[in-house]
Amino acid sequence: MTINPNKALWEKGDFTRIAESMRESGEALVTTLGITDGLDVLDLGCGDGTTALPAARLGANVLGCRHRQQPR
Numbered sequence: 001m002t003i004n005p006n007k008a009l010w011e012k013g014d015f016t017r018i019a020e021s022m023r024e025s026g027e028a029l030v031t032t033l034g035i036t037d038g039l040d041v042l043d044l045g046c047g048d049g050t051t052a053l054p055a056a057r058l059g060a061n062v063l064g065c066r067h068r069q070q071p072r
Contacts, residue, residue, distance in 0.1 A: 016048075026050035035060050
């Protein structure tokens with residue numbers, strides 16, 4: 001059985017490393033979507049802002065929501 005390396009990384013919880021590898025994809029998504037000044041953007045599951053921050057830098061009104069499961 002082959003383990004998906006991305007799934008294994010997420011399950012490990014090394015979110016800083018994951019986010020670093022996604023920085024360029026967040027900026028590319030914002031560019032592709034044509035985010036502009038004054039546009040309202042809701043980023044669900046925003047993490048550390050990989051997509052929300054580039055959108056905000058372009059002048060969008062960004063609301064980022066991050067879910068964090070509470071320890072049991």
